[in-house]
Amino acid sequence: MKILISNSSNVPIYEQIKREIISQILSDDLKYGEALPSIRSLAKDIKISVMTIKKAYDELEAEGYIFTQQGKGSYVSSKSFELAKETNQREIESYLIKVVELSKKYNIDKNEILELFEFLYRGE
Amino acid sequence: MKILISNSSNVPIYEQIKREIISQILSDDLKYGEALPSIRSLAKDIKISVMTIKKAYDELEAEGYIFTQQGKGSYVSSKSFELAKETNQREIESYLIKVVELSKKYNIDKNEILELFEFLYRGE
Amino acid sequence: MKILISNSSNVPIYEQIKREIISQILSDDLKYGEALPSIRSLAKDIKISVMTIKKAYDELEAEGYIFTQQGKGSYVSSKSFELAKETNQREIESYLIKVVELSKKYNIDKNEILELFEFLYRGE
Amino acid sequence: MKILISNSSNVPIYEQIKREIISQILSDDLKYGEALPSIRSLAKDIKISVMTIKKAYDELEAEGYIFTQQGKGSYVSSKSFELAKETNQREIESYLIKVVELSKKYNIDKNEILELFEFLYRGE
DNA sequence: GTGGTCTAGACCACC
DNA sequence: GTGGTCTAGACCACG
Numbered sequence: 001m002k003i004l005i006s007n008s009s010n011v012p013i014y015e016q017i018k019r020e021i022i023s024q025i026l027s028d029d030l031k032y033g034e035a036l037p038s039i040r041s042l043a044k045d046i047k048i049s050v051m052t053i054k055k056a057y058d059e060l061e062a063e064g065y066i067f068t069q070q071g072k073g074s075y076v077s078s079k080s081f082e083l084a085k086e087t088n089q090r091e092i093e094s095y096l097i098k099v100v101e102l103s104k105k106y107n108i109d110k111n112e113i114l115e116l117f118e119f120l121y122r123g124e
Numbered sequence: 125m126k127i128l129i130s131n132s133s134n135v136p137i138y139e140q141i142k143r144e145i146i147s148q149i150l151s152d153d154l155k156y157g158e159a160l161p162s163i164r165s166l167a168k169d170i171k172i173s174v175m176t177i178k179k180a181y182d183e184l185e186a187e188g189y190i191f192t193q194q195g196k197g198s199y200v201s202s203k204s205f206e207l208a209k210e211t212n213q214r215e216i217e218s219y220l221i222k223v224v225e226l227s228k229k230y231n232i233d234k235n236e237i238l239e240l241f242e243f244l245y246r247g248e
Numbered sequence: 249m250k251i252l253i254s255n256s257s258n259v260p261i262y263e264q265i266k267r268e269i270i271s272q273i274l275s276d277d278l279k280y281g282e283a284l285p286s287i288r289s290l291a292k293d294i295k296i297s298v299m300t301i302k303k304a305y306d307e308l309e310a311e312g313y314i315f316t317q318q319g320k321g322s323y324v325s326s327k328s329f330e331l332a333k334e335t336n337q338r339e340i341e342s343y344l345i346k347v348v349e350l351s352k353k354y355n356i357d358k359n360e361i362l363e364l365f366e367f368l369y370r371g372e
Numbered sequence: 373m374k375i376l377i378s379n380s381s382n383v384p385i386y387e388q389i390k391r392e393i394i395s396q397i398l399s400d401d402l403k404y405g406e407a408l409p410s411i412r413s414l415a416k417d418i419k420i421s422v423m424t425i426k427k428a429y430d431e432l433e434a435e436g437y438i439f440t441q442q443g444k445g446s447y448v449s450s451k452s453f454e455l456a457k458e459t460n461q462r463e464i465e466s467y468l469i470k471v472v473e474l475s476k477k478y479n480i481d482k483n484e485i486l487e488l489f490e491f492l493y494r495g496e
Numbered sequence: 497g498t499g500g501t502c503t504a505g506a507c508c509a510c511c
Numbered sequence: 512g513t514g515g516t517c518t519a520g521a522c523c524a525c526g
Contacts, residue, residue: 012501026230038513049503069255071510071513092226095219100244102216106150110245120224121234131441136525173526260510274478297511340474341488343467348492350464354398358493368472369482384516410498421518443498443525
């Protein structure tokens with residue numbers, strides 16, 4: 001499993017791990033029933049403390065993405081893909097809401113926003 | 125000065141105060157040369173620790189929005205309005221970048237995003 | 249031998265196996281002298297690791313329900329039925345003790361408990 | 373805050389702490405808005421690692437009993453009492469269901485159960 | 497002062 | 512082998 005961790009980021013390491021795994025679920029790199037790397041092997045692999053990996057897995061389990069069996073390992077849940085998709089859409093929506101809020105608050109023309117959006121969309 | 129603080133928000137209180145002041149600069153409620161409320165009176169007013177107000181003012185000063193005269197008080201700087209406008213645009217842009225990033229990452233059609241934007245723009 | 253294992257249960261698998269065997273002793277499906285399935289055949293049958301079955305049988309032997317003859321197999325002991333009955337009664341009692349404890353701790357009326365018991369008894 | 377921890381218990385320490393706090397909410401020792409001891413002072417007090425206390429508080433927050441403010445502390449939530457009461461009732465019910473299940477499975481007379489209940493209720 | 501995160505080990509239970 | 516819990520520190524951000 002390829003996970004890049006940025007120590008300088010403000011985002012906590014366990015959160016970065018969570019996001020990476022959710023992202024892999026969304027891109028079908030991780031499918032229903034598939035085993036995640038064991039917390040200890042992943043910890044060794046990306047040189048992060050076991051407890052930090054554990055926290056990431058715990059939260060993923062609490063949110064329904066994966067399930068864990070004592071002595072066996074952690075597995076991708078059946079509803080994980082739908083969950084990830086929904087979460088992702090809600091995230092995009094929340095950013096758009098911010099954009100709308102701010103542009104209204106300071107009377108920025110809608111077309112200006114649209115142009116900026118088109119520019120950013122092409123530009124990357 | 126009217127500042128509403130949300131304790132339940134994830135945004136730190138000093139950050140909420142900063143944003144509110146920048147927002148008032150943008151809406152011309154706070155103009156160049158105008159005095160901000162004293163740290164202690166504002167602290168009392170909105171029932172927030174003096175330390176927290178101090179941190180907000182310090183950062184506003186470091187970022188050029190205000191300047192402080194020892195023993196007199198804090199004042200809105202001449203370039204504050206331009207600064208605030210820029211900050212605001214950069215903020216909108218950063219949210220749009222996130223939208224573009226996410227929609228590309230998960231193959232969401234551009235038109236879907238545009239429709240959602242229009243809906244949110246009208247809906248509120 | 250029919251044993252249903254729930255992977256999602258919090259109860260360890262070896263414990264589930266133990267309980268199922270004790271339950272079959274109580275219901276006379278397993279009688280004194282009868283042979284239990286061999287560890288390997290049971291493991292294959294219910295798709296559980298040999299180690300896990302071994303642990304269940306070991307504990308059943310330590311508790312006196314079964315005895316094992318090297319190279320032959322495991323057999324239900326003569327006192328197994330009495331043991332199982334006792335165990336069962338102790339289990340019911342332990343649950344009732346919890347009920348009494350909790351209802352006293354939080355001042356729940358005894359009659360409320362009795363009504364709930366009657367309801368649950370009829371309802372199922 | 374008085375919390376007794378048993379190291380020999382199978383129940384994890386963080387779980388014991390959670391239960392004790394929920395119990396104090398139920399008995400009105402902890403009321404809405406009241407501050408819980410800081411994780412570090414409680415850790416020192418009962419000689420438990422800070423991380424363990426943190427885990428207990430985190431779960432209590434996730435379950436809605438308390439809320440936490442960075443740099444300030446943790447406080448009992450408004451709905452905590454109702455939550456605790458409900459949880460408690462569901463717990464009693466789950467034990468009673470077990471009793472009913474077992475007594476039916478092995479044909480134990482209902483009156484026998486009732487007698488045992490009365491005995492236990494008086495006996496303590 | 498407070499909480500939030502992280503480490504680098506350890507010991508235990510389960511498969 | 513696997514996960515579950517715990518320690519005794521550390522450093523950082525917030526009030």
